[in-house]
Amino acid sequence: MAAPEIDVRYVAQLARLQLTEDEVRTFQDQLGQIVDFVASLGRVDVSGVEPTAHTSDVWNVFREDVAKDSFTAAEALANAPRQANGLFSVTKVLE
Amino acid sequence: MSPQEIPFLTVAELRDAYRRGDFTPREALDALLARIEQTEPALQAYLDRNPDAARAAAASADVQLPLGGVPIGIKDLINVQGEPCGCASRILAGYRAPYDATAIARLRGAGAIPFGRLNMDEFAMGSSTENSAFGVTRNPWDLERVPGGSSGGSAASVAAHSAFAALGSDTGGSIRQPAGFCGCVGLKPTYGRVSRYGLVAFASSLDQIGPVTRTVEDAALLLGAMAGWDERDSTSLNAPVPDYGAALSGVKDLRGIRLGLPKEYFIAGIAPAVETAVRAAVQQCESLGAEIVEISLPHTEHAVAVYYIIATAEASANLARFDGVRYGHRADKPKDLLDHYGRTRAEGFGPEVKRRIILGTYVLSSGYHDAFYLRAQKVRTLIRRDFLAAFQQVDAIVCPVSPVSAFKIGERTADPLQMYLADIFTIAANLAGLPGISLPCGFDASTAPGKTLPIGLQFLAPSLGEDRLLRIAHAYEQSTDWHRRRPPLSV
Numbered sequence: 001m002a003a004p005e006i007d008v009r010y011v012a013q014l015a016r017l018q019l020t021e022d023e024v025r026t027f028q029d030q031l032g033q034i035v036d037f038v039a040s041l042g043r044v045d046v047s048g049v050e051p052t053a054h055t056s057d058v059w060n061v062f063r064e065d066v067a068k069d070s071f072t073a074a075e076a077l078a079n080a081p082r083q084a085n086g087l088f089s090v091t092k093v094l095e
Numbered sequence: 096m097s098p099q100e101i102p103f104l105t106v107a108e109l110r111d112a113y114r115r116g117d118f119t120p121r122e123a124l125d126a127l128l129a130r131i132e133q134t135e136p137a138l139q140a141y142l143d144r145n146p147d148a149a150r151a152a153a154a155s156a157d158v159q160l161p162l163g164g165v166p167i168g169i170k171d172l173i174n175v176q177g178e179p180c181g182c183a184s185r186i187l188a189g190y191r192a193p194y195d196a197t198a199i200a201r202l203r204g205a206g207a208i209p210f211g212r213l214n215m216d217e218f219a220m221g222s223s224t225e226n227s228a229f230g231v232t233r234n235p236w237d238l239e240r241v242p243g244g245s246s247g248g249s250a251a252s253v254a255a256h257s258a259f260a261a262l263g264s265d266t267g268g269s270i271r272q273p274a275g276f277c278g279c280v281g282l283k284p285t286y287g288r289v290s291r292y293g294l295v296a297f298a299s300s301l302d303q304i305g306p307v308t309r310t311v312e313d314a315a316l317l318l319g320a321m322a323g324w325d326e327r328d329s330t331s332l333n334a335p336v337p338d339y340g341a342a343l344s345g346v347k348d349l350r351g352i353r354l355g356l357p358k359e360y361f362i363a364g365i366a367p368a369v370e371t372a373v374r375a376a377v378q379q380c381e382s383l384g385a386e387i388v389e390i391s392l393p394h395t396e397h398a399v400a401v402y403y404i405i406a407t408a409e410a411s412a413n414l415a416r417f418d419g420v421r422y423g424h425r426a427d428k429p430k431d432l433l434d435h436y437g438r439t440r441a442e443g444f445g446p447e448v449k450r451r452i453i454l455g456t457y458v459l460s461s462g463y464h465d466a467f468y469l470r471a472q473k474v475r476t477l478i479r480r481d482f483l484a485a486f487q488q489v490d491a492i493v494c495p496v497s498p499v500s501a502f503k504i505g506e507r508t509a510d511p512l513q514m515y516l517a518d519i520f521t522i523a524a525n526l527a528g529l530p531g532i533s534l535p536c537g538f539d540a541s542t543a544p545g546k547t548l549p550i551g552l553q554f555l556a557p558s559l560g561e562d563r564l565l566r567i568a569h570a571y572e573q574s575t576d577w578h579r580r581r582p583p584l585s586v
Contacts, residue, residue: 004466006457015411015456016418017449018437026446031454033512038400038458038467044474051472052479054300054330055528055558056287061329071193079190079422088420091435 006035101126102256103581106165106313109259113158120153120164124208127166131211131257134584140232140242140252142171143179143212152208160206161340162320167202168258170249171212172219173304174293175199178209182295183227184217186443187423196293197328198262198304198321205320213248213261217445218414219269219297221245222514223507226447231504234277235582237546240501243273249307250277254549255584260308260317264294266301267402268496268521271533274307275496275551278535278580280568281307282314285558286528287332289318290325298409299330301402301525310578311534311569315339318561334559342562343569350384352567354554355489359395360520365498372537372550373495376571380493383574385567388489392481395523397474402522403515404458404471411455417443450511479527486557491567495520496551500539524555531555532568535577549577 008028012019019027073086082089096112101123104112113120128146135141149166156164169175172182174192176199181187199209216226224232224247232247234240235255242251246263250273253261263270265283274281282305289304296302306317319340324333356377361370381387419425419439426442429435444452458467485492498517507514524531536552552571556564572578 004463006453008453011453011457011460012449013437014460015452016415016433016436016440017444017452018434018441019449023446023449027450027453030450030511031457034403034454034515035457037512038404038471041397041400041404041470041474042466044394044397044470044477046470046473046477049473049476051469052475052526053472054286055479056330056332058287058330058332063326075193078193081189081419081423081425090420091429091432093432 004035006031098122098126098129102130102259104259105310106162106260106308106316107310109165110162113164120156120158121150123164124149124153124166127259134255134257137238137584138233138235138251138255138257139230140214140248140255140257141211142181142183142214142229142248144210145178149208149210156208157206161316162202163206164208165206166208166210166259167317168211168213168249168252168261169199169209170215170246170261170263172215172264172295173199173262175209179212180295181212182218183215183229184443184445184448185228185424186417186440190422194293197290197325199293201321207320211258213252215248216245217448218295218410219245219264219266220410220447220451222268222272222518224248225504225508226445228445234501235584236278236548237501237543240503240548241276243276243501245269246307247273250274250279250281253277253279253307253309254582260306260313262304263307264302264304265525266298266406267518267525270305270307271521271531271551271553272497274533276501276549278549278577278582279307279309280311280314280578281305281533282318283524283531284318284322284561285332285530287330288530288559288561289321290328290331292325292327296413298406299413300409301406311532311565311572312340312343314532315343315565332559337562339562339565342566346566346570348384349380349567349570352385352491353388353489354380354385355388355390355485355492357390357392357395357492357494359392360494365495366500366539368539368541369495369498369500369550373552376536376552377493379574380571383570390485390488390492392485392523394474394477394481398478398523398526399516399519401471401474401478401526402518403454404467405475407451407455408459408468409455411452411459414448414452447511475526478523482523482527482529491564492555494553494555496533496553497521500542500548500550520553529555529558530561530564532564534568534572537577
């Protein structure tokens with residue numbers, strides 16, 4: 001598999017990261033090399049191989065759906081950079 | 096015993112001294128605080144310390160408990176109620192943990208005193224602690240060198256006797272490699288052995304909390320206090336927890352143990368001093384009665400690529416939570432929501448974290464998911480199968496921790512790919528979910544005149560084989576005196 005190009009500016013937008021022009025140039029170069037390297041996995045024969053998501057032999061862990069004590073609203077808000085009326089304050093979404 | 100000597104005790108020795116009434120936990124804590132004052136100007140292992148809370152806990156410590164009154168340093172990504180938990184990142188500026196991680200709650204239950212926040216690579220992304228937003232921690236064996244990473248503060252403080260023991264986390268070697276670089280013992284448990292509840296997530300399918308200590312026995316004591324099923328971590332394993340400390344008693348040799356030596360782990364690029372020390376350690380194991388068997392782990396060469404796809408993919412999802420709304424840094428006066436997210440994260444994250452978020456987002460993005468992420472998960476299966484096959488032949492595997500000893504600060508920061516490639520010997524254990532331990536096996540005198548740097552030896556065992564792993568490591572350790580050497584930290 002030929003290593004595909006990585007468009008750092010576009011991917012950073014997907015990740016909600018504003019980059020400076022300097023960062024775009026540096027990361028473009030560094031991540032280009034890293035993508036070339038990880039693309040070497042294209043050489044491995046994986047036909048018929050199941051993917052591993054994690055290594056615990058446990059799946060579909062459920063618990064009883066019962067209410068328990070948890071944080072109070074004040075505790076949940078204690079670290080919020082901005083809050084109002086006992087709620088998290090979010091930057092305006094709609095004009 | 097003079098107070099100056101107390102910080103040089105192991106956890107087991109400290110416990111015994113308390114029980115004999117030689118001194119109190121409060122006196123030991125004061126001795127530790129004095130030692131920290133002495134070492135910190137040069138070492139810079141701690142990001143924060145709260146002596147008042149620790150003194151209060153020491154005053155009421157019950158020394159009959161397994162870790163009663165023992166202060167334990169905590170890597171800055173494990174939540175301890177009321178303390179900062181900043182992951183050495185600007186994006187968590189001002190954050191205070193509203194709860195205890197399960198590992199912390201269990202240590203407290205065993206009488207231990209969580210004390211101090213230890214430096215690390217930001218969000219555990221790195222192998223040198225140079226990616227901390229708050230400055231690099233130094234290696235106590237040579238202050239011009241890195242302590243390794245990402246749990247560099249944990250390893251440096253334990254090696255410099257400015258912590259009796261510490262917790263780290265290991266996603267691709269972040270406990271074992273710094274322990275190797277600093278000459279301590281570092282244990283990464285089986286995935287699911289210790290609850291991850293309250294550990295800030297980097298790569299959820301790879302992360303494990305584990306101890307950094309001066310002896311194998313101390314690692315066994317800490318693991319025993321932390322291990323076990325937790326309903327708050329759905330990947331934690333519901334398996335009985337052996338008495339790891341008791342498992343060591345009577346262990347004197349390695350008779351009857353078959354140790355596998357993976358031929359793929361002795362590669363070009365391994366430093367001669369490291370290869371010599373590890374091969375001598377393997378011989379020592381043989382002289383202790385172990386049978387050495389050459390084994391093959393054929394997919395080793397692909398482990399680094401698999402790791403940097405899976406770990407960054409999981410990180411890009413996990414770090415999406417840092418949005419400037421619920422905690423941490425928030426950009427000032429954003430013009431809209433996208434600007435709020437984009438600037439909050441640009442200002443809060445350092446370069447390595449940004450690099451990995453971008454790589455992880457890329458390998459999960461539309462059109463690339465199958466070629467990168469899904470394929471990496473399949474090769475992960477092959478790597479895991481290599482180990483399952485090897486453990487049909489042998490009881491444990493012996494190998495190096497890192498191809499090199501501690502490198503100079505700044506020497507490798509310009510080339511991230513070269514830094515990643517040096518993780519080759521540690522990451523497979525995370526991909527396969529296996530327990531691994533690193534302990535000192537010699538010193539490298541080739542790096543600078545008059546200076547020696549520790550070299551680490553690694554053992555790997557089958558899933559949930561920590562008791563066997565600890566017995567093997569203990570037998571080797573007790574036949575050497577590497578772990579008794581003290582760094583020349585001059586302050």
